[in-house]
Amino acid sequence: MSELCNEKHTYGNLINGRWVESASGNVITITSPADGSFIGEIQAVSREEVDEVIRYSKEGLSLWAGVPIFEKAQILYNAAELLEERTEEIADILMMEIAKDRKSSVSEVKRTADFLRFTADAGKSLEGIAVSGENFPGGSRNKISYVRRVPLGTVLAISPFNYPINLSASKIAPALMGGNTVILKPATQGAISALHLVKALQDAGLPGGVLQTVTGKGSEIGDYIVTHENINFINFTGSTEVGRHLSKISCMTPLLLELGGKDAALVLEDADLKYAASNIVEGAFSYSGQRCTAVKRIITTDKVADQLVDMLKTGIEKLSVGDPRDNVVVTPLIDQKSADFAEFLIQDAVAKGAELIVGNKREGNLVYPTLLDKVTVDMEIAWKEPFSPILPIIRVKDMEEAVEIANRSEYGLQSSVFTKDINKAFRIAEKLEVGTVQINNKTERGPDHFPFLGVKASGMGTQGVKYSIEAMTRPKAITINLTE
């Protein structure tokens, strides 16, 4: 056992450089969605402990400001190396804690190591500018504004269950390179994985108070942290429901919100159908569809729909289903409630006339990959984010209608357009109301230095290495007025 947890697998929080248990004695038991086994206990922090963490975070600001940027970067390089050394150990925890398949678990850890390195590099390249007053009418070259980016203060990072390592690191690392201190509130299911990331950062040399954690149920402690007067920025990834709530209560604290999606794949009649089908199957079903960017609906015309359905069915039937430790693609969902919701969406669609092509089988929280054809706009699955392995196909008369239905969604994360005609692809891409359009590829976030954003109910603000650093820093101008 390390200082991170005791022999009973009770995990503490990292507070001012030490792993400590809550004085209240309140803990939350974490069991595995894969087989119900006990994984460990995490702390349910009290309000007083939140106050204490925020106080240390404020003290940490001046300490961190004194660390030169190249040394900050070196800590991230060290952490990347430690993560890589600990890949197997952390991937094992991910597999059990969030039932992520082995391949995706390993890839999440390695991707995070790459993210840390890239962010360290980007942070080292941050430069200020000098602006001369003479550029503006009536201005003078005696006035020079020296502008550089400075930290916002204490960043509250709130991460979701589905990428506990990567979506924690993608907030923490850019915030740190921007000179902020960070308090991480990880998803309760996923917290143990996230604490291992934090341990790697601590072991890499982060001083106490610069990065701290607060675990506990969002529904109990979340509002208190979010509305705390000493939080200077909230970087949140999670559901639209919680994101909306946070934006209502956060008052004047700036927010970055990465929320839900209903990503559509528009398949045109001239598309390479075989390629589109295999690419969409991967995009829709990896990690059982529990990705904000999973392909969550296909919109196509009758002319190619039958052929596409056959190809999709073949691909889906080849997907392996079962325990994450067995190297499968589709694994149990995060909890029973999610599986109940998936079942409801399938039943609703079938009752309203959708054609079930494959799937609609469930064992506990393991939902088999399901393909529904002839889905219509009166069905819940046409609009709701399933966060499960369900792929609906909506048939339309032409691409004008496809774009209209794609845009009718409350969400606006990403969309795909599959076609061999780049002109058509561009024209359609211009009309889609989303953060990113993928031409001839499934919807996906990476590579992680690309801008990643959602519009409408999918979010506010932009992630991606340099975009995240920008979001968590502000310009500071010092104007020199020459008098001679």
Ligand code: NAP
């Ligand atoms: P969630 O239920 O919204 O939870 C996200 C985080 O918010 C968790 O840490 C949760 O803590 C916390 N939380 C809940 N209530 C809170 C409150 N009142 N104040 C502060 N924090 C609170 O989302 P999830 O189920 O973990 O993740 C799935 C959702 O995230 C999907 O909708 C998915 O599309 C979205 N997502 C979006 C992106 C993106 O980049 N656009 C990426 C990944 C996931 P607890 O766990 O303790 O409740």
Ligand code: G3H
């Ligand atoms: O769940 C949301 C993630 O940001 C998606 O990332 O496209 O790499 O799976 P991904």
